[in-house]
Amino acid sequence: MTDNGDATPLVQMEGVNKHYGALHVLKDINLTVSRGEVLVVIGPSGGGKSTLCRTINRLETIDGGTIVFDGRELPAEGKALAALRSEVGMVFQSFNLFAHKTIRENVTLGPTRVRKIAKDQADKRAMELLERVGIASQADKYPAQLSGGQQQRVAIARALAMDPKMILFDEPTSALDPEMVQEVLDVMIGLARDGMTMVVVTHEMGFARRAANRVVFMADGQIVEESTPDEFFTNPSTDRAKDFLSKILTH
Amino acid sequence: MRWSTVDELIEYGPFLAEGFLENIKLSLVGFVVSMVLGTILVIMRVSPTPVLRAAGTIYVNVVRNTPLTLVLAFSALGLSDTLGLAFSDVPRTNSFWVVALGLSAYTAAFVCEALRAGINTVPMGQAEAARAIGLTFMQTLMLIVLPQAFRVVIAPLGSVVIAMIKNTTVATAGGYLADAAANMKEVFDTTGASIPIFLGIVVAFMAVTLPIGFLTGWLARRLAVAR
Numbered sequence: 202m203t204d205n206g207d208a209t210p211l212v213q214m215e216g217v218n219k220h221y222g223a224l225h226v227l228k229d230i231n232l233t234v235s236r237g238e239v240l241v242v243i244g245p246s247g248g249g250k251s252t253l254c255r256t257i258n259r260l261e262t263i264d265g266g267t268i269v270f271d272g273r274e275l276p277a278e279g280k281a282l283a284a285l286r287s288e289v290g291m292v293f294q295s296f297n298l299f300a301h302k303t304i305r306e307n308v309t310l311g312p313t314r315v316r317k318i319a320k321d322q323a324d325k326r327a328m329e330l331l332e333r334v335g336i337a338s339q340a341d342k343y344p345a346q347l348s349g350g351q352q353q354r355v356a357i358a359r360a361l362a363m364d365p366k367m368i369l370f371d372e373p374t375s376a377l378d379p380e381m382v383q384e385v386l387d388v389m390i391g392l393a394r395d396g397m398t399m400v401v402v403t404h405e406m407g408f409a410r411r412a413a414n415r416v417v418f419m420a421d422g423q424i425v426e427e428s429t430p431d432e433f434f435t436n437p438s439t440d441r442a443k444d445f446l447s448k449i450l451t452h
Numbered sequence: 453m454r455w456s457t458v459d460e461l462i463e464y465g466p467f468l469a470e471g472f473l474e475n476i477k478l479s480l481v482g483f484v485v486s487m488v489l490g491t492i493l494v495i496m497r498v499s500p501t502p503v504l505r506a507a508g509t510i511y512v513n514v515v516r517n518t519p520l521t522l523v524l525a526f527s528a529l530g531l532s533d534t535l536g537l538a539f540s541d542v543p544r545t546n547s548f549w550v551v552a553l554g555l556s557a558y559t560a561a562f563v564c565e566a567l568r569a570g571i572n573t574v575p576m577g578q579a580e581a582a583r584a585i586g587l588t589f590m591q592t593l594m595l596i597v598l599p600q601a602f603r604v605v606i607a608p609l610g611s612v613v614i615a616m617i618k619n620t621t622v623a624t625a626g627g628y629l630a631d632a633a634a635n636m637k638e639v640f641d642t643t644g645a646s647i648p649i650f651l652g653i654v655v656a657f658m659a660v661t662l663p664i665g666f667l668t669g670w671l672a673r674r675l676a677v678a679r
């Protein structure tokens with residue numbers, strides 16, 4: 202989908218550091234995301250996964266190092282930053298659909314306000330995307346009228362409506378009732394198959410095994426281990442990862 | 453005060469009604485201008501620019517803690533007379549605008565604080581999601597945050613508007629001597645204080661303010677955002 206044969210990485214993080222006061226949450230992070238790649242980020246709570254994810258569209262600023270997106274360093278602010286964010290989709294743990302707007306309006310807001318696409322065209326595209334994630338029949342409802350799984354699929358459609366070069370997912374299924382997890386993962390697996398570049402913070406091993414090209418294990422603000430999903434889940438090389446996996450597997 | 457003079461209410465009714473119409477006109481201008489100004493102030497108070505934030509904070513805290521009569525006197529004496537700021541060559545029209553804008557400037561501080569309380573109820577994730585799809589700071593505020601904040605504070609804003617309508621009766625402090633309270637005083641100067649006239653004016657105000665209270669309460673329930 203976004204893979205245009207360009208061999209340069211889409212995201213390149215070099216020596217990235219971030220502090221919250223005295224707390225060092227990202228320690229010298231070096232990470233590359235290739236075009237069309239699906240990268241799963243996994244690790245214990247408080248390890249810095251969300252922060253890492255949010256630095257890529259600069260919802261969090263960094264205090265050291267560089268992040269290059271699609272050949273350009275992230276803009277610091279203003280119109281250029283807004284333009285960058287429009288190319289990087291984001292799906293949140295708590296969905297964050299616009300509560301006062303209908304499902305359809307949630308999906309058309311970005312295209313009409315940021316991309317200045319005509320309303321009827323944006324509506325048409327929104328319905329196609331809602332069809333794709335299986336929510337078309339709910340287009341005129343408000344977010345609070347939908348289940349969590351449905352809201353999260355709308356959030357994915359909202360991100361897709363901007364034709365992003367990549368999508369960041371921060372624990373997209375953690376807030377869902379168990380029976381709704383799969384419907385969201387299925388949509389994500391579909392996206393991965395279509396070649397969308399994705400960074401996914403998740404503990405869903407099934408998703409990682411089926412869709413991820415690479416797994417990054419993060420703890421205490423550092424990337425501790427980086428390997429293929431199979432390698433990571435069957436034969437982790439660090440004690441830290443072994444310990445972590447034994448805990449999530451027994452749950 | 454005397455009860456004996458219901459016929460005085462009839463005799464001076466038109467004169468008092470004329471005055472009351474001025475209260476309504478002041479209220480209408482005050483409503484529009486204070487909403488706009490209050491919105492601008494709250495944008496300043498939540499903006500990422502420290503200078504704007506500081507200016508908004510200082511304005512609100514100074515104006516909100518100054519008695520309205522002083523704000524109006526300042527508008528009339530300071531701005532209009534000393535600085536020669538004139539809205540019209542006709543003194544009466546000029547005074548009307550001095551008072552209307554003084555009242556707006558005063559009420560805007562309360563509108564700002566009501567809206568700010570509303571903004572605080574909008575979850576952070578709403579603004580984050582807006583920024584994440586590429587909306588600018590202003591778009592995020594105008595399209596996502598303020599519309600939700602506004603719905604939460606419709607009822608408190610109703611109270612602010614009701615207070616403002618009643619506040620039009622101190623127009624005299626800004627040199628505008630044509631409203632219902634000023635006319636009432638003029639009538640009382642000739643007839644002596646009269647309870648029917650007094651109650652008539654109270655009823656006129658309540659006829660305007662009570663429906664506003666009911667309407668905003670109803671709107672608040674109707675427009676509430678489900679989460």
Ligand SMILES: Nc1ncnc2c1ncn2[C@@H]1O[C@H](COP(=O)(O)OP(=O)(O)OP(=O)(O)O)[C@@H](O)[C@H]1O
Nearest residue numbers: 221224226244245246247248249250251252253372
């Ligand atoms: N806004 C903030 N202010 C201060 N500290 C913060 C802030 N956001 C996160 N932190 C801290 O930074 C560390 C990393 O947080 P982060 O949310 O990135 O971890 P995480 O790996 O996503 O954890 P989880 O699995 O719980 O979501 C944590 O110790 C957290 O408490």
Ligand SMILES: [Mg+2]
Nearest residue numbers: 250251252372
């Ligand atoms: Mg997290």
